[in-house]
Amino acid sequence: MRKVIVEKKILVANEEFANKNREFLTAKKLPCLNVISSPGSGKTTILAKTIEALKGKVRIGVIEGDIQTDIDARRIRKTGAPACQINTEGACHLSAAQVSFALHKLPVDTLDLIFIENVGNLVCPSALDLGETAKIAVLSTPEGDDKPAKYPAIFARAAVVLINKIDLLAAGDFNIEKAGADVFKINKKAKIFPVSAKTGQGMSAWCDWLEEMAAKKEIPA
Ligand code: MG
Ligand code: ZN
Numbered sequence: 534m535r536k537v538i539v540e541k542k543i544l545v546a547n548e549e550f551a552n553k554n555r556e557f558l559t560a561k562k563l564p565c566l567n568v569i570s571s572p573g574s575g576k577t578t579i580l581a582k583t584i585e586a587l588k589g590k591v592r593i594g595v596i597e598g599d600i601q602t603d604i605d606a607r608r609i610r611k612t613g614a615p616a617c618q619i620n621t622e623g624a625c626h627l628s629a630a631q632v633s634f635a636l637h638k639l640p641v642d643t644l645d646l647i648f649i650e651n652v653g654n655l656v657c658p659s660a661l662d663l664g665e666t667a668k669i670a671v672l673s674t675p676e677g678d679d680k681p682a683k684y685p686a687i688f689a690r691a692a693v694v695l696i697n698k699i700d701l702l703a704a705g706d707f708n709i710e711k712a713g714a715d716v717f718k719i720n721k722k723a724k725i726f727p728v729s730a731k732t733g734q735g736m737s738a739w740c741d742w743l744e745e746m747a748a749k750k751e752i753p754a
Contacts, residue, residue: 547661550629554664557636558647562750565647567663569687570671571680572653575697577605578730579671580648584612586740591747594644596635598627598652605650615639626658627651633664645747655680659687667692667752674698674707681715689719692752693726695739700729 558565568576577597584593595616597606606618617635619627632649639647649665651658659668670691672680675698681688688694694716696709709727716723724742728735745753 547629550633551662551664554629554633554636557633558664558666561641563641563644563647564666564746564750564752565649565664566667566669567649567651567658567665568669568671569651569655569658569691570653570673571655571676574653574671574673574676575730576650576653576671577608579695579697579728580650581608581612582730582733582736583740583743584609584614586736587744588613591744592643592645594639594641594647596627596632596639596647596649598631598650600624600652615644621652625652625654625656626661627663628661629663646743655684655687659684659690669693669695671695671697672712674701674705674709678708678712678715681712681719685719688716688723691720691723693724693739693742696725696727697730699727699734700732 570576580595587593593614595609595614597609597616597618598621599605599618600621600623603618606616609616617638619631619635621627627649649663668691670687672694674696696712702709713725716725726735726739728739730736742753
């Protein structure tokens with residue numbers, strides 16, 4: 534009982550910060566995308582390649598969530614984009630309070646778009662509101678095509694599903710049609726982009742979608 538009450542208090546506090554973040558982002562007309570996946574799906578590589586592809590068109594900042602280290606923030610800064618590292622010190626997801634802190638560290642007035650790279654975890658980050666504009670799910674082909682069926686919560690809430698590492702399709706047994714059909718079963722509105730951040734395959738469709746969103750400041754239909 535006590536545990537339930539404490540967890541409820543934490544969620545209420547999170548919701549307050551999430552609402553503040555949403556108000557802040559709305560006032561600045563800044564789209565903010567919360568990227569969620571398992572560890573190793575290629576989130577940081579996707580973000581670094583996206584930043585490079587959109588250089589001169591969309592000014593991007595990144596909030597990097599990791600349990601420990603600033604390895605990913607350093608990889609992002611190498612592209613020239615500002616990145617704020619949040620270490621969760623063991624926690625398996627970012628909180629809205631941590632995102633609020635990071636939003637005040639980033640040079641938001643010089644940005645058109647913010648990515649949040651959440652801690653690698655397909656489960657609880659999907660349930661936690663950070664005040665983001667939309668959630669983006671990343672699924673890489675070596676993880677298996679059963680993930681949308683096994684972890685429906687994130688795929689149900691995602692505006693976009695990136696199927697990454699399609700360069701490895703021939704070497705594995707990932708069925709891209711099955712994965713796509715399973716996503717559509719739980720989320721009719723999801724946009725699916727099959728990509729390889731490594732080879733660049735499919736990345737232009739995803740980057741065009743982002744460019745359109747950053748120009749209109751809203752999620753394209
Ligand atoms: Mg990463
Ligand atoms: Zn968690």
